[in-house]
Amino acid sequence: MTRVLYPGSFDPVHNGHIEIITTAATLFDSVVVAAMVNTTKDGVFQLDDREEMLTSSVANLPNVEVKLFSGLVVDLAKELSADFIVKGLRAVSDFENELQMAQMNNAASGIHTLFIPSASKSSFLASKFIRDFAKWGGDISGMVPDAVAARLKEQYAGD
């Protein structure tokens, strides 16, 4: 059985993430998606909110489990006995940072990171743009799962 860990901020999860999760779920026996802290970004949603949105968005995928974790990816990977870390790549601009994280995680624990490229229909999606569109009343239908669209509407209702 091959188990992979897909970590990210998921602030919030969007359809580009869902595409990567769905692909990973077809390639591997078990996928753990973890909502984690990225210290280089200011979080908007609390980790438990992000976990809740993820959980409702992947309910149709029986071999996918969602967790929240504050700590190092390599520690969670060890705790889960994950065989690989999985990351999505949207564009070359993602690659430099992702490669460095993959190398750092490999140096620290020996775990390898496998990259799954985004389909072109999803490669422009980014949580920060989704949040901006939602905040200013833009149309995000088709970019996020329905439950996430509803949660974003609630989040920015007073703005």
Ligand code: PNS
């Ligand atoms: O969706 P993101 O923001 O690109 O995800 C980045 C994330 C959360 C995977 C990264 O910041 C991370 O791994 N955070 C956990 C702490 C950690 O392990 N840091 C060392 C990375 S080399």
